Amino acid sequence: MKHDVIVIGGSYAGMAAALQLLRARRSVLVVDAGRRRNRAATHSHGFLGYDGADPAEIVRTARAQLDAYATLRWHDGEAVVASGEKDAFAVALADGSVHHARRLLLAMGVSDTLPDIPGLQDRWGRSVFHCPYCHGYELQRGAIGVIATGPMSIHQAQMLPEWGRVTFFLDGRLELDAAAADDLANRGVRVESATIASIEGHADVVLADGRRLAFAGLFTAPRNAPSSPIAEQLGCALAETPFGTQVATGDSRESSVPGVYACGDVARAPHSVSLAVGDGAWAGAQVHRSLILPAI
Known part of the structure; x- marks a missing residue:
C-alpha cells in the first residue's frame, strides 16, 4: 500500500501534523519510536487547555482522537532507512517492513546532549x-x-x-x-x-x-541534534542554531529535498509543547497543499 504521507515521529508535532492530513481524508502512516522528549517530566506547563497535565495523558488523549480517523495507520517502532524522491519515497522499519508514500514528514524530535x-x-x-x-x-x-x-x-x-x-x-x-x-x-x-x-x-x-x-x-542549555539520521540519509540540508543542529526548512516546512517536510523540535527553535503543536499543524496543512496544488 502506498500512503499519501508517512510521518516519522508520533509525539506532539507529528500528531498535530497527522491530524490536519487525516481531516483532509488522506492516508497517513505514523511511525513512532516511543522516545518522547519530555517523557521524564511529570507535568507539562504552558500548553493552553492542558496546563499542569501529565504529558503522557496529553499524548494518550491525542492518540485516541487520531485513532477515530479511518485513514490512519500507526506503527510503534523505529524508521531506520528512508530513500526515494517526491511521490515515490520508501521507509524501511526496524521490523523489516518497507512502506511507501508520496510525501515524508520528519517529526522525530531531537536528542539532548547535557x-x-x-x-x-x-x-x-x-x-x-x-x-x-x-x-x-x-x-x-x-x-x-x-x-x-x-x-x-x-x-x-x-x-x-x-x-x-x-x-x-x-x-x-x-x-x-x-x-x-x-x-x-x-x-x-x-x-x-x-x-x-x-x-x-x-x-x-x-x-x-x-x-x-x-x-x-x-x-x-543542552546541545540538540536530530534524534535520527534519516534527514541526513535523505540529503536534507541541516542548519546550525544557538541550540544545536536542526533540519533546515522554508516557510512551508519543506526541506531542501522536494517532498520531504520537517516540523517540531527537529526543525525549529526554541522548543515547547505549544510551539511543537502549532508547527505540526502548519506543516500538516502545507503537506496537504503540496498534494493537491503541486506547483505551490
Missing part, C-alpha cells in the same frame, strides 16, 4: 530543565541555578531572575566579558566560577571545593 556532570542526566525533566516558561513558575521564586554550556547560557541567566534568585555556574565552560558580567550583576545574578563536582539530592550543586548549594531547580 553537560557531563554526575547526577545531572538523572534529574533531567524533573529538577533540571531548559525552558523557564515551562518550569519556572513552579519553583515559587526560590533559588535557581544555571549551569553554563556555552553563550546561550548567558541568555538563560539573564531571563531567570524573573522566576527566582539566580546563581550562574560557569563550570569552566564559559568566560564572561565585562559587558555580560555587568549586565548579570545589574540583574542580581550571582556568578560562581568554581567547578561542579556533581548534582545530588533534589537539585543540590556540589562544588569541587566541597561547598554544597541547594536549589529549587536547575537550568541548562
Whole structure:
C-alpha cells in the first residue's frame, strides 16, 4: 500500500501534523519510536487547555482522537532507512517492513546532549530543565541555578531572575566579558566560577571545593541534534542554531529535498509543547497543499 504521507515521529508535532492530513481524508502512516522528549517530566506547563497535565495523558488523549480517523495507520517502532524522491519515497522499519508514500514528514524530535556532570542526566525533566516558561513558575521564586554550556547560557541567566534568585555556574565552560558580567550583576545574578563536582539530592550543586548549594531547580542549555539520521540519509540540508543542529526548512516546512517536510523540535527553535503543536499543524496543512496544488 502506498500512503499519501508517512510521518516519522508520533509525539506532539507529528500528531498535530497527522491530524490536519487525516481531516483532509488522506492516508497517513505514523511511525513512532516511543522516545518522547519530555517523557521524564511529570507535568507539562504552558500548553493552553492542558496546563499542569501529565504529558503522557496529553499524548494518550491525542492518540485516541487520531485513532477515530479511518485513514490512519500507526506503527510503534523505529524508521531506520528512508530513500526515494517526491511521490515515490520508501521507509524501511526496524521490523523489516518497507512502506511507501508520496510525501515524508520528519517529526522525530531531537536528542539532548547535557553537560557531563554526575547526577545531572538523572534529574533531567524533573529538577533540571531548559525552558523557564515551562518550569519556572513552579519553583515559587526560590533559588535557581544555571549551569553554563556555552553563550546561550548567558541568555538563560539573564531571563531567570524573573522566576527566582539566580546563581550562574560557569563550570569552566564559559568566560564572561565585562559587558555580560555587568549586565548579570545589574540583574542580581550571582556568578560562581568554581567547578561542579556533581548534582545530588533534589537539585543540590556540589562544588569541587566541597561547598554544597541547594536549589529549587536547575537550568541548562543542552546541545540538540536530530534524534535520527534519516534527514541526513535523505540529503536534507541541516542548519546550525544557538541550540544545536536542526533540519533546515522554508516557510512551508519543506526541506531542501522536494517532498520531504520537517516540523517540531527537529526543525525549529526554541522548543515547547505549544510551539511543537502549532508547527505540526502548519506543516500538516502545507503537506496537504503540496498534494493537491503541486506547483505551490
